[in-house]
Amino acid sequence: MSGPLLNVAATQVGTRALGPGLRSVVWVQGCPFTCRGCMSPDWIPDRPARLVAPADLAAELLADPGVTGLTLSGGEPMAQAGPLADLVELAREQRELSVICFTGHRLARLRERPPDPGVPRLLAQLDVLVDGLYVAAQDQGRGLRGSANQQVHRLTERARRSPHDYEHGPRAAEIAVDGPQALLVGVPPPGLLAAFDTAVDRVRSGLRPGGGRERQLTNPQHDDGRRT
Numbered sequence: 478m479s480g481p482l483l484n485v486a487a488t489q490v491g492t493r494a495l496g497p498g499l500r501s502v503v504w505v506q507g508c509p510f511t512c513r514g515c516m517s518p519d520w521i522p523d524r525p526a527r528l529v530a531p532a533d534l535a536a537e538l539l540a541d542p543g544v545t546g547l548t549l550s551g552g553e554p555m556a557q558a559g560p561l562a563d564l565v566e567l568a569r570e571q572r573e574l575s576v577i578c579f580t581g582h583r584l585a586r587l588r589e590r591p592p593d594p595g596v597p598r599l600l601a602q603l604d605v606l607v608d609g610l611y612v613a614a615q616d617q618g619r620g621l622r623g624s625a626n627q628q629v630h631r632l633t634e635r636a637r638r639s640p641h642d643y644e645h646g647p648r649a650a651e652i653a654v655d656g657p658q659a660l661l662v663g664v665p666p667p668g669l670l671a672a673f674d675t676a677v678d679r680v681r682s683g684l685r686p687g688g689g690r691e692r693q694l695t696n697p698q699h700d701d702g703r704r705t
Contacts, residue, residue: 482528483560486520486552491541494649494663496577496605496621497641498545501538502662503564505552509592510581514613520552531563538564539571546575555580555587559595565602575635577605577621584608584630604636605629605643620644621664 486506495502507523515521529537538547547568554561565576578599580587584606587596600606609627616624621643629643650663 480531480563481557481560482530483534483557483564484525485527485529485534486517488534488537489653489662490538491544492651492653492662494651495548495550496546496575497639498575499541499543500546500548500577501541501544502548502550503534503538503561504550505554505557505561507556508551508553508581509556510553510610512581512611512613514616515611517552523556531560532567535564535567535571539568544572544574546577549576549578551579553581554578555582555592555596555599557595558591558593558599562595562598562602565599569602575604576602577607578603579607581610582608584628600632604633605631607643619648620646621648623664 483503484506486504488504489502491499492502493499504517504520506520506526508517508521511521538544547565549561561578565574568574582592587600587608591597607622607627607629609624611623612626613624615626622629631637631639648664653662
């Protein structure tokens, strides 16, 4: 399979902070929304980040044989729906996987007026869709949703049978350190994000959150991800 490349802001192989089981996460670069309080302002601009073929990214995300799911975030995944659909199809040729996706678009709008030609194909691949814009005033500090206005859609029978509490369960976050970078993966519990920023500021850093947040420990420039 060949086609458009994915414009990727960050990846994480093997996390338990963004859905049930051991998952790999891809955060795409570029988002048409500018939600106030967004964790990831540097992942909003539609600019080249890391360009990668879906097949290569699938191999990367499945490098850990224990991974049982993929989580798609950003940025705005629906802006790159076609290549993400390619990614999921290729990954599922190698392994049975559940797939979760975050989007600022409402599901009804995606079905009626898809912002990208690949949206129907991507929706058909998803088990769970978390939709709606992040609203800081409605962030209740629980669940995989960033804020209470967002909705969790269980799109497959597998997802409907799952006991995982996306709406009200406790939040979890993990910090992955890779050389000079620290990546905060997950929807942070109350107080964690501020504590993380304070700690990293003490060693002069940059930053990247959103479903993951990353600081360049050797660089004071911010490079943020997105709340999911």
